[in-house]
Amino acid sequence: MNDDHPRQLIENAELILFDSDGVLVEEGDPLPGAIDLVEQLINQGKKVVVLSNNSTKHPNTMKEQYQRKGLKITTIINSGITTARYCRDHAINRVFVVGEWGLIDLLQENQIHVTDSHPDAVIVGMDRDLTYEKLAVATRLIRSGATFIATNPDRSFPTSRGLEPGAGSMIAAIAASSDIEPEVIIGKPNEFGYQLALKQFELDPEQCVMIGDRYETDILGALKAGIPAFVVNTGIASSREYPGRWQDNPEVPVVQSLTDLLE
Ligand SMILES: [Mg+2]
Numbered sequence: 001m002n003d004d005h006p007r008q009l010i011e012n013a014e015l016i017l018f019d020s021d022g023v024l025v026e027e028g029d030p031l032p033g034a035i036d037l038v039e040q041l042i043n044q045g046k047k048v049v050v051l052s053n054n055s056t057k058h059p060n061t062m063k064e065q066y067q068r069k070g071l072k073i074t075t076i077i078n079s080g081i082t083t084a085r086y087c088r089d090h091a092i093n094r095v096f097v098v099g100e101w102g103l104i105d106l107l108q109e110n111q112i113h114v115t116d117s118h119p120d121a122v123i124v125g126m127d128r129d130l131t132y133e134k135l136a137v138a139t140r141l142i143r144s145g146a147t148f149i150a151t152n153p154d155r156s157f158p159t160s161r162g163l164e165p166g167a168g169s170m171i172a173a174i175a176a177s178s179d180i181e182p183e184v185i186i187g188k189p190n191e192f193g194y195q196l197a198l199k200q201f202e203l204d205p206e207q208c209v210m211i212g213d214r215y216e217t218d219i220l221g222a223l224k225a226g227i228p229a230f231v232v233n234t235g236i237a238s239s240r241e242y243p244g245r246w247q248d249n250p251e252v253p254v255v256q257s258l259t260d261l262l263e
Helices: 006-012 034-043 059-068 079-089 101-109 132-143 167-178 192-201 215-224
Strands: 015-018 047-052 075-078 094-098 121-124 147-150 156-159 162-165 208-212 229-232
Touching (some): 034 047, 047 059, 075 192, 079 147, 094 101, 094 132, 121 132, 147 167, 192 208, 215 229
């Protein structure tokens, strides 16, 4: 087995970073091999972290959902956590949010005031209750000088009905109406989440591995952070609607399913 074979990458790593949708779960249900692989890694004394671009749910809600389905995940870094951290690090204390309650709760827990009155920033994430009014308020605030911050770039969101609009679609709408692009997009492929995980566990990039289904976020972000990564050909990677862009980079190893990684 050569050094960049996925099984070898996992064996070498102390921390395994998983993407969530399309890797561990699909529509909330564990994908084949996910439960057993997570258990195997924990039994081997490895750290397991979910690094997700999804900002709609609070990490505690995600944790409960995983555990109810038999996935023993205890550490979750989603783009809501990284966004809250970014705000704190940049003295952004007042924000208007286009996003769901999971994101709003996280920001408030981090002492960030959510308001439409003179915010420092407008935070835009996926919002399944998006209205014209929210778009209009966000547009006016950004045009008046509030910093435009986006949680994650994913343009679409996989559901059992097919791909539906993701955060990137809402960001595009507000970028169009405000004539301003986001100052920063926090989620993968940005390095913030990876760096947060490395710091939390006091590890170097080469002591980790990232497993993802979306090349341009999961894999690209990991490689930028110096973390080895490979694709699992489930979720978006296997979607007929998705031009399998990981195939453009033959350097990136691929496994067909998490079951291929079980001992
Ligand atoms: Mg995914």
